[in-house]
Amino acid sequence: MQSCRLPTGVYRCGPAPVTAIKRGELGIMQCDLPFVLAEVNADVIRCVKLSSTKWEKLDVDTSRVGKNICTKEPDGTLEERLAVQNAGKASKKVRQIDEAEHMETFKFTLKPDDYLDHLTEQYMMNITATAQVKETGKVHIKEEDYRLRRPDIEVEAPKSGKRYKPFEINVSMKNPLSKPMTKCVVHVEANGNVEEKISDIAANSTWKHSITIKANRSGRITMNVTLDCQEIKDVTGYANVEIEP
Structure with a gap:
């Protein structure tokens, strides 16, 4: 062949x-x-x-x-x-000798400013470490993939409500960054959609916000809350409310 x-x-x-x-x-x-x-x-x-x-x-x-x-x-x-x-x-046989005699651990600190602008959509991070042996010039490389965990939104809602009667939910989240979160929009998906633009969230502060919801059907509804900012997107939380007729 x-x-x-x-x-x-x-x-x-x-x-x-x-x-x-x-x-x-x-x-x-x-x-x-x-x-x-x-x-x-x-x-x-x-x-x-x-x-x-x-x-x-x-x-x-x-x-x-x-x-x-x-x-x-x-x-x-x-x-x-x-x-x-x-x-x-x-095939011909070869002999390979590995005489590893010493191991040393190195620690590096990555700050958010070092990687936030380079993350993929799913917040994946690829870290590659390269080492070169000074005497021989031989280069070694090792890489690992990581996925960063976004912060959570805490959603406080009443256990029950009345159909067509407005009620409030309270949402909060701590900004984990050492800089403000800007251009923020909060979305609520229940049996209807609510979208609100909010002010910037200060560095290392806790954001709190109240949202008015009006259910147009009875039964159990799940309210999914999503916060999108320029620095961090798709921060989510949810709560369930039982709506009476």
Whole structure:
């Protein structure tokens, strides 16, 4: 089997038995199974360029390639490990020595101003740590993903109310930032929607606000309160009220 390039610029490979690839059986003649096996079990390697001619390997991701294809077993399963071991019987053996003798922990403090403007919509944060060995120039990298927790809105509401009769709910939230929260809008979703623009919330202060609600149906209603500000969005809270006819 050889890969060929079509006039459209797309590469195509085959034939190669799917079962043989999944089992790591590379001895079938007239099929370039090692090439396909290497493709579906490839690793993603990130490197950094140290000079015009020298590159240094940073890290290796062994599970990114081949997650949704039928020519390999799921990563981490016994079948996947056995297939790779079976394919490796004819390969050259190498010896790798890891002489880690010392571990040291470093602590860094990230302030809100350092990351607030760089967060994704779901408040995800990717932290990457890079270390370089001074004597050898070797670079090591490690990264982790985190999701930050938004503050909560406290919602105080009466246990019951009358249909078509207005009642008040009180909402509050502590601003966790060392700067004001600006351009704020509060939304209330019940059996109708209420939206109000509010003034800025001072740094490290507790915001309190009263909202008038009028239910147009009886039964139990859930009031979902959302606060959107320029600095922090989708701060939520809720309360239930039983509405009598």
